Amino acid sequence: MANAVSPPSAPLDSGATPLSAEQRLSFYRTMVLSRAIDERCLSLQRQGRIGFYVPASGQEGAQIGCAAALEPDDWIFPAYREIGLALWRGIPFRTLLDQFIGNAEDIMKGRQMPNHYGFRDKNFVVASSPIGTQITQAVGAAMAIQRRKAATVTATFFGDGATSSNDFHAGMNFAGVFRTPTIFFCQNNQWAISLPRERQTRSSTLAQKAEAYGFPGVVVDGTDVDAVYRAVRSARERAVRGEGPTLIEAQVYRYGPHSTSDDPRRYRADEELQAWKRRDPILRLKELLLSSGQWTEAKDAALLDEVRAQIAQAIEAAEAVPPVAPATLFEDTFARRTPQLEEEKAAFERLVQEGVIRP
Amino acid sequence: MTEMTLVQAVNRGLHEAMKGDPDVLVLGEDVGVDGGVFRATEGLIKEFGPDRVIDTPLSECGIVGTAIGMALYGLKPVAEIQFLDFIYPAFDQIVSELAKFRFRSGGQYPCHVVVRAPYGGGIKGGLYHSQSTEAYFCHTAGLKVAIPSTPADAKGLLLSAIHDEDPVIFLEPKRIYRAVSGEVPDGDHRVPFGSARTVVPGDDVSIFAYGAMVPVATEAAEALRGEGISAEVVDLRTLVPLDEATVLASVEKTGRAVVVHEAARFCGFGAELSAILAEKAFYSLKAPIARVTGFDTPFPYALENVYLPNAARVAHAARATVRSG
Numbered sequence: 001m002a003n004a005v006s007p008p009s010a011p012l013d014s015g016a017t018p019l020s021a022e023q024r025l026s027f028y029r030t031m032v033l034s035r036a037i038d039e040r041c042l043s044l045q046r047q048g049r050i051g052f053y054v055p056a057s058g059q060e061g062a063q064i065g066c067a068a069a070l071e072p073d074d075w076i077f078p079a080y081r082e083i084g085l086a087l088w089r090g091i092p093f094r095t096l097l098d099q100f101i102g103n104a105e106d107i108m109k110g111r112q113m114p115n116h117y118g119f120r121d122k123n124f125v126v127a128s129s130p131i132g133t134q135i136t137q138a139v140g141a142a143m144a145i146q147r148r149k150a151a152t153v154t155a156t157f158f159g160d161g162a163t164s165s166n167d168f169h170a171g172m173n174f175a176g177v178f179r180t181p182t183i184f185f186c187q188n189n190q191w192a193i194s195l196p197r198e199r200q201t202r203s204s205t206l207a208q209k210a211e212a213y214g215f216p217g218v219v220v221d222g223t224d225v226d227a228v229y230r231a232v233r234s235a236r237e238r239a240v241r242g243e244g245p246t247l248i249e250a251q252v253y254r255y256g257p258h259s260t261s262d263d264p265r266r267y268r269a270d271e272e273l274q275a276w277k278r279r280d281p282i283l284r285l286k287e288l289l290l291s292s293g294q295w296t297e298a299k300d301a302a303l304l305d306e307v308r309a310q311i312a313q314a315i316e317a318a319e320a321v322p323p324v325a326p327a328t329l330f331e332d333t334f335a336r337r338t339p340q341l342e343e344e345k346a347a348f349e350r351l352v353q354e355g356v357i358r359p
Numbered sequence: 360m361t362e363m364t365l366v367q368a369v370n371r372g373l374h375e376a377m378k379g380d381p382d383v384l385v386l387g388e389d390v391g392v393d394g395g396v397f398r399a400t401e402g403l404i405k406e407f408g409p410d411r412v413i414d415t416p417l418s419e420c421g422i423v424g425t426a427i428g429m430a431l432y433g434l435k436p437v438a439e440i441q442f443l444d445f446i447y448p449a450f451d452q453i454v455s456e457l458a459k460f461r462f463r464s465g466g467q468y469p470c471h472v473v474v475r476a477p478y479g480g481g482i483k484g485g486l487y488h489s490q491s492t493e494a495y496f497c498h499t500a501g502l503k504v505a506i507p508s509t510p511a512d513a514k515g516l517l518l519s520a521i522h523d524e525d526p527v528i529f530l531e532p533k534r535i536y537r538a539v540s541g542e543v544p545d546g547d548h549r550v551p552f553g554s555a556r557t558v559v560p561g562d563d564v565s566i567f568a569y570g571a572m573v574p575v576a577t578e579a580a581e582a583l584r585g586e587g588i589s590a591e592v593v594d595l596r597t598l599v600p601l602d603e604a605t606v607l608a609s610v611e612k613t614g615r616a617v618v619v620h621e622a623a624r625f626c627g628f629g630a631e632l633s634a635i636l637a638e639k640a641f642y643s644l645k646a647p648i649a650r651v652t653g654f655d656t657p658f659p660y661a662l663e664n665v666y667l668p669n670a671a672r673v674a675h676a677a678r679a680t681v682r683s684g
């Protein structure tokens with residue numbers, strides 16, 4: 001299945017300041033960390049040390065470029081494949097790993113499957129599995145931003161498949177009508193589990209859907225972190241100026257399986273994967289850094305060692321944490337337990353005591 | 360007879376229906392080339408082609424809405440929802456449309472769609488790959504609800520569903536998709552709706568279950584037998600229509616009832632069953648009815664094992680009904 005890649009759109013404006021050497025280096029470090037975590041977590045899943053994993057390899061350029069172009073006050077409404085964004089927002093791998101394991105230090109209290117996390121103090125709203133639901137919510141938060149007259153935006157993240165969801169269309173429509181400060185960041189990784197991008201829409205690009213809702217849509221090469229950064233930066237500036245939403249389609253490729261429950265060999269050709277790997281976002285940035293003299297192979301090797309050591313340390317620490325306490329099941333359904341739930345909790349605790357329920 | 364797993368039996372049921380009637384077709388996400396994320400539709404696209412095994416865009420509302428249109432025009436669509444947890448974008452189409460077409464048209468427009476969805480916990484799927492929300496559909500007049508617990512019933516109930524005249528929500532216990540193999544009759548094997556199955560006969564207490572809770576209830580009955588308590592296990596098979604005659608006869612014999620489901624307790628199917636027993640078997644009851652269910656919290660990830668009813672909980676509840684009267 002050959003996925004036609006659309007040419008990138010002309011930039012919305014060229015006002016964004018060029019990236020500094022420092023900035024590029026920090027993008028690179030985070031992208032390398034993100035890739036290394038992915039590789040390690042896939043093997044942790046195979047060993048049964050985490051239950052499930054959703055890899056993001058191949059999408060690091062889009063994720064880091066976008067995350068870096070946002071300000072810390074901008075709210076992120078993510079899907080489940082956004083580890084690069086989480087890392088850029090400053091969430092330590094250890095914190096993510098506690099969530100993947102669902103241990104007693106998991107901020108989500110072991111409630112969600114791996115990769116479904118959120119961090120209120122980082123303006124990173126908690127992800128769910130149902131496709132697309134975050135999109136309308138991001139528009140609503142942007143309406144709240146308008147009401148508060150804050151100089152911030154919301155950014156929502158979703159895949160090519162999600163453009164077929166009800167929430168995508170409702171969210172785009174509301175955003176257009178109310179001219180909300182929203183960035184719709186679509187990572188078109190060419191596949192929605194086994195279904196190619198062409199199965200989602202007859203449109204030649206996903207970005208062009210914005211036109212029907214009355215605002216701009218741009219295609220950006222998601223393997224080019226600079227290009228992504230610039231596109232998001234201009235969209236953000238427009239939004240803050242009160243000029244409304246933008247849809248950005250970052251074209252990338254999902255290198256791995258959809259999740260650890262999936263086998264992509266059933267539905268896609270290896271040549272397609274290999275072709276995309278030749279434009280790998282990390283390699284592209286590395287070449288740029290090497291050729292500009294900012295980086296050396298020796299520094300690169302040292303970075304990889306450092307990252308791997310950091311990951312190993314986090315794994316050791318997270319695996320030493322005890323499992324989540326059973327009675328926490330009865331927290332957070334409501335602000336305060338209803339009388340029925342109080343009774344259920346008491347009954348539950350008796351059953352645990354009597355050994356009928358064995359945590 | 361052929362030995363197979365529950366998910367293979369679903370596959371064979373679909374195959375049998377498609378072979379027998381060119382109007383039967385399958386649609387859903389990843390059902391074609393991939394053969395379904397649980398492999399329920401494996402091989403069907405090869406045999407029947409992409410016109411009858413349709414990989415759709417990612418839209419449950421689109422899947423069910425178009426299935427309704429196809430059914431109105433005379434086809435027999437079997438829509439797959441990848442997980443029951445993802446059915447809600449189609450809820451409007453199911454509840455407002457599918458369930459009501461026949462009634463609101465004065466009988467002019469019967470609307471026969473089968474909506475298949477894997478449901479339930481036990482696969483470490485967390486909040487959104489584990490829920491058992493059959494009660495929403497049971498509560499909607501106009502929908503039939505079937506839940507098999509064995510390979511033979513999976514094929515037999517599915518074929519009955521596809522040949523029914525009404526819309527059917529067909530829920531498949533994914534936790535036991537591959538857990539056990541069983542003998543499945545070849546050919547057009549049908550299990551009639553509204554016929555509960557007595558899995559284990561017994562005299563002291565009736566345990567009612569369906570889907571993935573049937574093996575749990577059976578395990579409990581075995582443990583109880585060792586203690587001298589004779590438990591009867593009844594697999595309801597279809598919640599709508601419900602085989603009240605079998606349910607009532609069982610309780611009239613045993614005088615005690617335990618209702619088991621994975622779904623949360625409050626307003627779950629067990630509430631309906633308990634109400635029916637209170638209304639129609641009150642004078643046979645020797646002890647209060649017990650419910651063993653999921654808790655009234657969302658479905659957890661790490662604590663899945665403590666959330667899901669297990670055989671020990673079922674046995675504990677059954678023992679208590681026997682001791683209390």
Ligand SMILES: Cc1ncc(C[n+]2csc(CCOP(=O)(O)OP(=O)(O)O)c2C)c(N)n1
Binds near residue numbers: 159193419
């Ligand atoms: C409403 C809904 N339907 C189905 C699913 C099952 N599902 C999980 S991910 C996925 C594909 C999503 O594809 P895309 O939007 O392109 O995102 P990607 O996974 O490629 O990042 C599907 C069908 C779901 N999570 N939610």
Ligand SMILES: [Mg+2]
Binds near residue numbers: 187193
């Ligand atoms: Mg995708």
